Structure formats: structure tokens, C-alpha cells
Amino acid sequence: MSIDLQSLEKIPQHVALIMDGNGRWAQERGLSRIEGHQEGAQSVRAVLRAAAQVGVEYITVYAFSTENWKRPPKEVDGLMKLLVSSLNAYEQELHDNNIRLQIMGQFKRLPLPVRMRLQKTMDATAHYTDHTFIIALSYGSRTEIADAAKAIAEKVKAGEMKTKDIDEQSIADHLYLPGVPDPELMIRTSGELRLSNFLLWQLSYSEFYITDTYWPDFREEQFFQALEAFNDRDRRYGGVKKK
Numbered sequence: 001m002s003i004d005l006q007s008l009e010k011i012p013q014h015v016a017l018i019m020d021g022n023g024r025w026a027q028e029r030g031l032s033r034i035e036g037h038q039e040g041a042q043s044v045r046a047v048l049r050a051a052a053q054v055g056v057e058y059i060t061v062y063a064f065s066t067e068n069w070k071r072p073p074k075e076v077d078g079l080m081k082l083l084v085s086s087l088n089a090y091e092q093e094l095h096d097n098n099i100r101l102q103i104m105g106q107f108k109r110l111p112l113p114v115r116m117r118l119q120k121t122m123d124a125t126a127h128y129t130d131h132t133f134i135i136a137l138s139y140g141s142r143t144e145i146a147d148a149a150k151a152i153a154e155k156v157k158a159g160e161m162k163t164k165d166i167d168e169q170s171i172a173d174h175l176y177l178p179g180v181p182d183p184e185l186m187i188r189t190s191g192e193l194r195l196s197n198f199l200l201w202q203l204s205y206s207e208f209y210i211t212d213t214y215w216p217d218f219r220e221e222q223f224f225q226a227l228e229a230f231n232d233r234d235r236r237y238g239g240v241k242k243k
């Protein structure tokens with residue numbers, strides 16, 4: 001079934017994705033987990049291309065959580081290497097499609113060569129304004145919110161801010177990427193019904209789309225299906241349904 005893209009009335013400005021199921025995808029084929037991650041990297045590329053095609057401005061992908069450091073060192077190392085090789089292979093597409101790269105998470109916790117490679121592409125794409133591609137790396141939402149609380153407390157202590165001025169906006173302004181609009185749509189692959197510490201604050205009013213498809217099988221067509229489902233949602237924000 002192919003999707004009539006013209007029929008999509010609403011295109012979300014920001015779509016966030018929990019890319020899950022690489023390991024199970026590989027296991028079903030008798031492949032190694034890292035081969036599953038490699039195939040998953042192709043899906044990132046496909047989703048970026050599809051998002052650019054329909055005009056989604058921001059794509060955030062959950063690539064590595066603070067909890068993922070618990071995985072065997074061989075897998076962690078493989079994921080870091082894959083990140084670098086993917087950047088080498090696909091950087092040109094960021095330039096071709098006017099896509100800026102940003103990272104959210106504990107940047108300093110990443111191995112130095114990875115940081116340097118990421119920084120190079122971030123600098124080289126910083127001037128693009130059409131699309132933003134955000135990779136959540138060593139990212140955990142509770143840490144992000146705790147860090148925001150710390151930064152605000154320091155400002156209050158220094159007399160730069162008043163306690164009474166702490167509100168939703170000022171907390172949002174102290175998260176990792178202030179100024180990025182909240183995702184309207186959150187997609188999780190592989191059927192798990194949980195957030196796994198992803199964007200707890202930013203997803204407060206987002207629509208959730210959970211598919212059983214494993215991440216390596218999630219390509220353009222599946223992304224458009226998610227957009228189609230989003231178009232059928234009735235977003236009320238606590239109000240009353242419009243007639």
C-alpha cells in the first residue's frame with residue numbers, strides 16, 4: 001500500500017523516534033547484534049530523506065541512552081564506531097538536503113574521537129536552516145531535567161533569577177536544546193510500550209505511534225504511514241472537541 005502524500009494535511013514540525021529492535025531483527029536472521037545496528041543505520045538515512053521530502057523540520061532520534069552504557073563493552077564500542085562510519089558515509093546527504101546536525105545528551109561522556117567527529121559535522125552544517133537532525137546520545141531525560149534544575153538553582157543563588165520566576169518556560173529554556181519545539185509525534189518501533197527515559201518533558205502532549213516493525217525494517221513507507229496515522233489524531237490539549 002503506498003501513501004498519497006498529497007493527502008497529508010498536517011505535517012508535524014518535529015518528529016522524535018525511539019529506534020528499537022535492532023537486536024531482535026538480527027537475532028531472527030542469525031546475525032550479530034551489531035549487524036542489526038548497521039542495518040538500522042540505513043533506516044536513519046531513509047527517515048531523514050523522507051522527512052526532508054515532506055517538510056518535517058526537526059527529526060530527533062534516540063541512538064544511545066544513559067542506560068545503554070550497561071551493555072557489553074563490545075556492543076557499546078561497535079555502536080560508537082558505527083556512529084563515526086555512518087557520519088563518514090552520509091554527511092554529504094546532510095549538505096545536499098540543508099540539514100543541520102545537533103547532539104543532545106552527555107556529550108563529554110562520549111569517547112574523544114567520536115566527539116571530534118561529531119563536532120566536525122556539527123560545525124560544517126551549523127548554518128543550515130531548512131532541517132535539523134538531532135541525535136540523542138548518552139541521553140537520559142531525568143538527568144537532563146536534573147541538570148536544568150541545577151542550572152536554575154545556581155542562577156537563583158547568584159541573584160540572576162528569582163524563585164518566583166521559575167515556570168514552564170524557564171525550565172524548558174534550561175534543557176539541552178532550548179528553542180527546539182516539542183515533538184508533535186513520537187514513534188517507537190519494535191512494539192515496546194514505554195518511554196525508556198526519552199524526552200519526558202518534551203513529550204508531554206505529543207501523539208504516540210507505536211509499531212511492531214523492528215527499526216531496521218522501518219523505512220520511508222513506514223514513516224509515511226506514521227504521518228498518516230498522525231493526521232487522523234484529534235489533538236484536544238485538555239479542551240473540548242472542535243465541531
Ligand code: IPE
Pocket residue numbers: 019020021022023024025063064068079190215
Ligand atoms: C535499538 O535496538 C538500538 C539501541 C538501543 C542502541 P536494540 O539494540 O535495543 O534492539 P533490541 O531491543 O535488543 O531488539
Ligand code: IPE
Pocket residue numbers: 018019020021062063064065068192194196
Ligand atoms: C531505548 O531502547 C534506547 C534507544 C533506542 C537508544 P532500549 O532497547 O535501550 O530500551 P529498553 O531497555 O527496552 O527500555
Ligand code: MG
Pocket residue numbers: 020021022
Ligand atoms: Mg531495545
